[in-house]
Amino acid sequence: MFLMKDIVRDGDPVLRQEAADVAFPLSAEDQQLAKDLMEYLVVSQDPEQCKKYGLRAGVGLAAPQVGVSKKMASVLVPAPEEGGKSPFTDVIINPVIVSESVQAGALTEGEGCLSVDKDVPGFVPRHDRITLRYFDVNGEKHQVRLKNYPAIVCQHEIDHLHGMLFYDHINKDHPFETNEDMIMIE
Numbered sequence: 356m357f358l359m360k361d362i363v364r365d366g367d368p369v370l371r372q373e374a375a376d377v378a379f380p381l382s383a384e385d386q387q388l389a390k391d392l393m394e395y396l397v398v399s400q401d402p403e404q405c406k407k408y409g410l411r412a413g414v415g416l417a418a419p420q421v422g423v424s425k426k427m428a429s430v431l432v433p434a435p436e437e438g439g440k441s442p443f444t445d446v447i448i449n450p451v452i453v454s455e456s457v458q459a460g461a462l463t464e465g466e467g468c469l470s471v472d473k474d475v476p477g478f479v480p481r482h483d484r485i486t487l488r489y490f491d492v493n494g495e496k497h498q499v500r501l502k503n504y505p506a507i508v509c510q511h512e513i514d515h516l517h518g519m520l521f522y523d524h525i526n527k528d529h530p531f532e533t534n535e536d537m538i539m540i541e
């Protein structure tokens with residue numbers, strides 16, 4: 356199981372590399388990695404377990420963040436209401452955004468990252484809607500259309516696989532600049 360000590364922090368070159376494609380069928384090692392990446396999110400989103408293991412709760416975790424430069428990331432978008440269904444949960448492998456809205460979207464709270472210990476204020480403009488193509492751990496191909504928060508989370512994770520961090524997208528001079536066409540996501 357991954358703990359905070361296993362999470363690589365900004366400054367480590369692995370976070371700025373283009374990660375490698377994952378080969379199928381998954382090696383035993385890559386199967387374990389996929390399990391561990393998802394387990395971190397499940398445990399961290401359980402308040403009791405989160406506290407017990409001293410974790411920062413997360414909704415996504417990319418392999419480079421645990422020092423593995425491979426195109427794999429876990430995503431666990433919490434259910435909007437108690438007992439509801441998660442809008443998107445999977446381990447995305449060799450993900451590709453095949454289409455994206457012109458319309459931008461950004462989290463009103465800005466973004467953070469488990470690999471970035473400092474707060475970096477500002478809106479992170481992304482695409483409000485994306486069509487995501489990826490493979491799951493069984494090698495099954497998926498194509499999903501996501502919008503708003505789930506789309507933002509997946510874009511944040513896919514950025515990690517290309518050596519990008521959220522603050523790379525923040526406008527240096529006007530960090531909170533928006534245009535009226537930008538969807539602000541609570």
Ligand SMILES: O=CN(O)C[C@@H](CC1CCCC1)C(=O)N1NCCC[C@H]1C(=O)Nc1ccccn1
Nearest residue numbers: 412413414415416417466467468469470508511
């Ligand atoms: O690459 C992956 N990461 O860096 C983990 C990030 C991913 C999200 C940041 C913005 C979009 C995706 C993450 O989850 N966070 N960022 C730092 C601290 C907070 C935490 C978070 O948003 N937690 C959360 C939110 C809702 C419900 C439960 N927990």
Ligand code: NI
Nearest residue numbers: 467468469470
């Ligand atoms: Ni991150």
